[in-house]
Amino acid sequence: MTNxxxxxxxxxxISNKDKIVSDISKIVKEENILSHNDEIKPYxxxxxxxxxxxxxxxxxxxxxxxxxxxxxxxxxNKIKIVPRGAGTGLSGGSLPLADCVLLAMGKFxxxxxxxxxxRCVVAQPCVTNLAITQAxxxxxxxxxxxxxxxxxxxxxxxxxxxxxxxHSLKYGATTNNLLGIEVVLMDGTITRFGGxxxxxxxxxxxxxMTGSEGLLGIITEVTVKILRSPEVVKTALIxxxxxxxxxxxxxxxxxxxxIPAGMEIMDKALTKATNDYxxxxxxxxxxxxMIIEFDGTELEVVSYINQAKKxxxxxxxxxLKISKTKEERLKFWAGRKAAFPACGVLxxxxxxxxxSIPRGKLAEVLREITRLSKKYxxxxxxxxxxxxxxxHPLIMxxxxxxxxxxxxxxFGAEILKYCVKxxxxxxxxxxxxxxxxxxxxxxxxxxxxxxxxxxKLALDPNSLLNPGKVYPILRKCAEEGRVxxxxxxxxxxxxxxx
Amino acid sequence: MSxxxxxxxxxxxxxxxxxxKPETIEEVSAIIKECYKKNIPLEISGLKSKNNIGRNFQxxxxxxxxxYSEVIEYKPEELYIKVKxxxxxxxxxxxxxxxxxxxxxxxVDFGPLFSGKNNEGxxxxxxxxxxxxxxxxxxxxxxxxxxGFQGVNGKGEIIKxxxxxxxxxxGYDLSKIVAGSYGTLVVLxxxxxxxxxxxxxxxxxxxxxxxxxxxxxxxxxxxxxSSDPSGGVFYPEYYRxxxxxxxxxxxxxxxxxxxxxxxxxxxxxxxxxCKELEIQKNEIIILEPEQSNIFWExxxxxxxxxxxxxxxxxxxxxxxxxxxxxxxxKVYKINYFVDWGGSLIWVQLDxxxxxxxxxxxxIIDRSSxxxxxxxxEENLKASIDVFxxxxxxxxxxxxxxxxxxxxxxLNPGKMYSGI
Numbered sequence: 001m002t003n004x005x006x007x008x009x010x011x012x013x014i015s016n017k018d019k020i021v022s023d024i025s026k027i028v029k030e031e032n033i034l035s036h037n038d039e040i041k042p043y044x045x046x047x048x049x050x051x052x053x054x055x056x057x058x059x060x061x062x063x064x065x066x067x068x069x070x071x072x073x074x075x076x077n078k079i080k081i082v083p084r085g086a087g088t089g090l091s092g093g094s095l096p097l098a099d100c101v102l103l104a105m106g107k108f109x110x111x112x113x114x115x116x117x118x119r120c121v122v123a124q125p126c127v128t129n130l131a132i133t134q135a136x137x138x139x140x141x142x143x144x145x146x147x148x149x150x151x152x153x154x155x156x157x158x159x160x161x162x163x164x165x166x167h168s169l170k171y172g173a174t175t176n177n178l179l180g181i182e183v184v185l186m187d188g189t190i191t192r193f194g195g196x197x198x199x200x201x202x203x204x205x206x207x208x209m210t211g212s213e214g215l216l217g218i219i220t221e222v223t224v225k226i227l228r229s230p231e232v233v234k235t236a237l238i239x240x241x242x243x244x245x246x247x248x249x250x251x252x253x254x255x256x257x258x259i260p261a262g263m264e265i266m267d268k269a270l271t272k273a274t275n276d277y278x279x280x281x282x283x284x285x286x287x288x289x290m291i292i293e294f295d296g297t298e299l300e301v302v303s304y305i306n307q308a309k310k311x312x313x314x315x316x317x318x319x320l321k322i323s324k325t326k327e328e329r330l331k332f333w334a335g336r337k338a339a340f341p342a343c344g345v346l347x348x349x350x351x352x353x354x355x356s357i358p359r360g361k362l363a364e365v366l367r368e369i370t371r372l373s374k375k376y377x378x379x380x381x382x383x384x385x386x387x388x389x390x391x392h393p394l395i396m397x398x399x400x401x402x403x404x405x406x407x408x409x410x411f412g413a414e415i416l417k418y419c420v421k422x423x424x425x426x427x428x429x430x431x432x433x434x435x436x437x438x439x440x441x442x443x444x445x446x447x448x449x450x451x452x453x454x455x456k457l458a459l460d461p462n463s464l465l466n467p468g469k470v471y472p473i474l475r476k477c478a479e480e481g482r483v484x485x486x487x488x489x490x491x492x493x494x495x496x497x498x
Numbered sequence: 499m500s501x502x503x504x505x506x507x508x509x510x511x512x513x514x515x516x517x518x519k520p521e522t523i524e525e526v527s528a529i530i531k532e533c534y535k536k537n538i539p540l541e542i543s544g545l546k547s548k549n550n551i552g553r554n555f556q557x558x559x560x561x562x563x564x565x566y567s568e569v570i571e572y573k574p575e576e577l578y579i580k581v582k583x584x585x586x587x588x589x590x591x592x593x594x595x596x597x598x599x600x601x602x603x604x605x606v607d608f609g610p611l612f613s614g615k616n617n618e619g620x621x622x623x624x625x626x627x628x629x630x631x632x633x634x635x636x637x638x639x640x641x642x643x644x645x646g647f648q649g650v651n652g653k654g655e656i657i658k659x660x661x662x663x664x665x666x667x668x669g670y671d672l673s674k675i676v677a678g679s680y681g682t683l684v685v686l687x688x689x690x691x692x693x694x695x696x697x698x699x700x701x702x703x704x705x706x707x708x709x710x711x712x713x714x715x716x717x718x719x720x721x722x723x724s725s726d727p728s729g730g731v732f733y734p735e736y737y738r739x740x741x742x743x744x745x746x747x748x749x750x751x752x753x754x755x756x757x758x759x760x761x762x763x764x765x766x767x768x769x770x771x772c773k774e775l776e777i778q779k780n781e782i783i784i785l786e787p788e789q790s791n792i793f794w795e796x797x798x799x800x801x802x803x804x805x806x807x808x809x810x811x812x813x814x815x816x817x818x819x820x821x822x823x824x825x826x827x828k829v830y831k832i833n834y835f836v837d838w839g840g841s842l843i844w845v846q847l848d849x850x851x852x853x854x855x856x857x858x859x860x861i862i863d864r865s866s867x868x869x870x871x872x873x874x875e876e877n878l879k880a881s882i883d884v885f886x887x888x889x890x891x892x893x894x895x896x897x898x899x900x901x902x903x904x905x906x907x908l909n910p911g912k913m914y915s916g917i
Contacts, residue, residue: 196816207674255575257695428665458897
């Protein structure tokens, strides 16, 4: 791990490894502790694969009582804990520390209850996002937030990161679809926030925990609301001859009061790459392509599509294709969801950014990205959750060339700073983790950050839970945001992401 | 001179007054800094629409934000409005009306209950209390619509969280913890809130049906159907006279379901919904948009409790529990109505005692719900818990309170004794 300061490694903890293993084996089954180098190697990184660090040991608890006892033991012995779900996070939130116990939640993988009467599902945290929808779809229900990695990412990880997805435009992110959690605090306290009833009373700890990136507690159970599947869903592909036209079209569609279920844009480079990869039927000659989806009744969907078509035409759209069958609609999405692996064809490595901006600034930010691309002499491909202003520019580079890597980091940081400058945010859905940690001072001043750190210390006074993530270690923010190495060769390149 | 030094050097504060009416954030910060230094507890207040909700507590001074009012920025095309926290809902709504937009969570109007006339209060109060109207189950609660805020913590420090964009996971989501904290963590000064286009039209179907159990079944089926309703209530017969509409020719209790959308889509969905509920056309009455609007406006503003002399409880439970709970509560001579498609029960009691309240709390607790005391006889208020909390959460609450307001000067004791 280069150039990124992490919390000081406690040599006394490392030299005490055997005793720690022996102590924890009194809490969890012996086979659920991994301590040999070969066993812990697979846990050395998450989906921010350029950063690697094997943990001291890996512990795989099976019950909430075990989680509680492990945390209590680690708290008393000042041992750091790094939580891990499915390991699909893109910001390095699960990156281990050399002196940490990596708490891998993989054995919490069961759906506990399908409650159609209260329209919710109770699941353990390592159930995958998609498995929840699959469990209820025969009754015509689904779970709305759908991060592109939904076949692999865990619902507990979704809560920790407040994950979004292509449908969060209409249905909100995880925080808006979560009813309750069971959580273990660093001192071993087991408690529940929320439940099947809406809006629990008192301070909204459920809301605070959501998106706290594993710094405040370990999630051991999740209750999410499920929705009845819409009667009709239609998706259209709209081509534009300039990316500005596409950006303006997005802003106008929203401004005219029609809220699609999802609205995505890809630029020409990515449209072509994803089309080559998944034969999605995209208009590869267009400079920008919009994927727009409406759901509801047949009448509504048709009227919305017509409205969108009219606005697109006013913005010089060059083509329009509307899905005729469910299969065709899924094919349209398959291309978009394969943006990550498809990009591997374009360059040896790429770095995925995650800025969020006001929709109306889309064209302006795109121009700036193009300008920066020329300035740094690095190609960039763009995918956006355009409806909610969430950009995923992919900067292409060669990680073997140190100059190229440094340039990429600077390029990425400049994009994010520009997002903040136009009124946006550093991260829309991937989280801060270690990746954007040093840029936090672009978004917050010292008082803001100190307030957040005080909350952290209130629940974890020894700063043992996932330390080194989200908040800069130095009191003063770094001059230049350092960031973001993204190995193109991730371990599972076929898993759709962002 | 740095900004902070400037703030500290300001001498405009006359500390002898009992009520401060700040007009700038610097004033808010300076007042709280001074109170922090001198250990002076503050009551935070706006338009006093909800100040009867919560425990009574002693505060030496009042921080009145009703003058801290302004629409800072309204971007209809970006679907947000940024306002100062003391801005009244009335002003915000008339601004949003110009672009046919609204706050989708339908803020509850407690004015009729407490004063007999409409008073929706300030946006700061709405967010601090986090009460949401009939559309809650579809659109989310007030807290779901907060994109970001600026506020002053108990040390007088100006802090912010979130922003104006919908997707933002930068740092802890403090908007959530601040919403529903009754001014005990920060004094909100600026709020950016998500707005949405109003639905082009709406209609309400009222089902002729005398039974609570059947009504709850209808509501549950409707909420689980693809007709996508945005309101579902049940009013027992004794509230019937509050709804004298020309179209409402049925008698007895009211089971009402609201459908919003474009007019042709509404008609289609009503037809489909009737099929799913297995009801015939002659068993329902349809309230056309104008009367439908009035009906839900009455529900949102708790008109049936207008000028209520008695006690009022707000009970939220998983909807599967509602029938049993209402039956168990009937021994206490209650009047009630059900909102949120079955999940929210407003309960009015003629007689209440600490013991009765404790019994009710136990019933609700066993059903994984919660009870908030909205209105209760003054002589009882000091001896009962307005909100429910367990010992573990109390301990966590204490820690979080301390992290924002270490000397407990912001609305101390408003939610719980010692917080």
